[in-house]
Amino acid sequence: PAVPPPAPEGTKHFSFKLLKTDGRARRGEISTPHGTVQTPAFMPVGTQATVKAMFMGHVEATGAEVVLGNTYHLMLRPTAERVARLGGLHKFMNWNKTILTDSGGFQVMSLAQLRKLDEDGVRFQSHIDGQRYHLTPERSVEIQGLLGSDIQMQLDECIKLPAERAEVSRAMELSLRWAVRSREQFERMDGPAKGQALYGIVQGGDVPDLRIRSAEELGKLPFEGYSVGGLAVGEPQHVMLEMLDITLPAMPTHKPRYLMGVGTPDDLLESVRRGIDQFDCVMPTRAGRHGLAYTRFGKVNLKNARHADDPRPLDEASTCEATNHYSRAYLHHLVRAGEGLGAMLLTWNNIHYYQDLMRGMREAIEAGTFDDFYARTKEDWARGDIAAL
Amino acid sequence: PAVPPPAPEGTKHFSFKLLKTDGRARRGEISTPHGTVQTPAFMPVGTQATVKAMFMGHVEATGAEVVLGNTYHLMLRPTAERVARLGGLHKFMNWNKTILTDSGGFQVMSLAQLRKLDEDGVRFQSHIDGQRYHLTPERSVEIQGLLGSDIQMQLDECIKLPAERAEVSRAMELSLRWAVRSREQFERMDGPAKGQALYGIVQGGDVPDLRIRSAEELGKLPFEGYSVGGLAVGEPQHVMLEMLDITLPAMPTHKPRYLMGVGTPDDLLESVRRGIDQFDCVMPTRAGRHGLAYTRFGKVNLKNARHADDPRPLDEASTCEATNHYSRAYLHHLVRAGEGLGAMLLTWNNIHYYQDLMRGMREAIEAGTFDDFYARTKEDWARGDIAAL
Ligand SMILES: [Zn+2]
């Protein structure tokens, strides 16, 4: 019988300081038992206790201060109990900074088989071996406690858009009831005393009054932070941004705001401008495994033959080792040849670029020049990649 | 029209110093335009201008001073002409130490389609796109010159064992004629003035007098070093070692001796004992991608369920970062989950172990204690992995 990993020595309570605003953009600092996180922050995704194709030392070198672990994957393999016996997720994956885990709910709905959801929770079979599981709000918090993550998410129901109002409302109300149960479990497990955080998740699809009701009701509960869920699930970007415009003013000001599963560099820029503090997305890592590089000049497809003889680095101004030591011709060769080093270098480049973008936004908010940064960054993207030789 | 990369500044001529012997085991030093190589040396294989799943900085950190590039793969993609235009293979793959290239012949025979061999050379179609090529002894040296490798191999014909004496003899005699043509091309291309080396390759299968004739005839040509080819091609280990016992005394003493495509840690130990100076093999890198770790205790299969809850590192005495920071349980998880980091860490561990083994042998020869090292190493392997918890 596994016990949750003990609280780290010298545990500090979770806190969030709002340091500065520029328009609606916010500059803040989250403190957890595993250090501080400067916000707005992008969290690389470490689904199965590894940020795919990267050494965690290199993830740290890009400036990332927090990574995300996926509860669904980890509860199936290696299991939360095993991770707890081995001393917790930080030790297991050799990452001593902050870890945020999701609730598992989103991936149950997208990956698992034979899902059956009711008031109590969701029953499903593993996509790996068909084993049966029952995930409830309480069990999700229990799993996240066993993993020992610093920031946990409540179990919620996230539905695809477009959807009928009645269906959006039903899922949002269910998520609110699950929020209460999640909080109770988190306190039973001494999450607050361990300095951990539990975030509530705002749902409500693309229906403004449902979003506002969800945000206001969650705000009455003592969550350490709040997520905006149920966006980037198929709707156009303008719908997502309108929902942020509507939802964020109804959320507590002095708590971190995390937009789940988002997004492209442009999504990050637009969402920070509206007051989001935290993001996660598989895009930079997944793109890196498919020969795509994010750069100041937009997205560059290294598979393209135009790079075959190009001796220039991806971006001569980048401070990333992955970019500095190699020509576009070499990256093209690696991608075409299906070599693992291609994925390793491009993933590293992409995480570095995302962190650079966040760093740029943080500095601009501090300097009160976010609008300039926003305009300049959009111009660079619009200009596109450097001309072929 | 590509030109071969210029000779590196301050080019030194290729040289080999035999520093010490202990029995038949030899401790030496090779100098090339890209540094020195302490022998006996193991050369990690960088088939397609990358040691699979590794950063070259980590390859260097293991102590490797030379890597091997495969002419067959590189001539197809990205092509030797392109590599030359981009400044040579060292620059292309970001490796500033010594590079050895093979002649391409071995992989033409194992990978290419519609092979047709005659006195002139070998015609074949690419296994990638069916394009037709004609590889001659002259063209192989030309390609290796374009790549800019420090140590080149002559084109030879390597046949599978067992084989009839007449067939072994025919291939060996053809390889001798190709040796002469290779040498002429190497000198036309100013290889010696660039400080580069061309090795002749001893063939003769498992037929003692053919091996001796091959070694003696090649010894009359001014090669900088000599390879033993055509072994580890299906014959039992004892046949390979008997051929070394017979062949090595017929080879020049003051030139490096390279046993191609070999082998297991035990093959290396046995072959150094007989007087081999250089090795290459895909085993440590390939095994790393298949969940297998080479250690002081022999080969460890990380897929095995016995590691699932094991908090211990692979080898607590190893100085390899890949081994120190992670539990066997974590490596097991990565391998089971098919995560790239599993291949990255185990490949690193394996190259590190191979380099440690070579280091151990070099130190033992220097100290005149090779026999002790040999016995102790065999005992460790025989003892097997640490007991399960
Ligand atoms: Zn995403």
Ligand SMILES: [Zn+2]
């Ligand atoms: Zn081999």
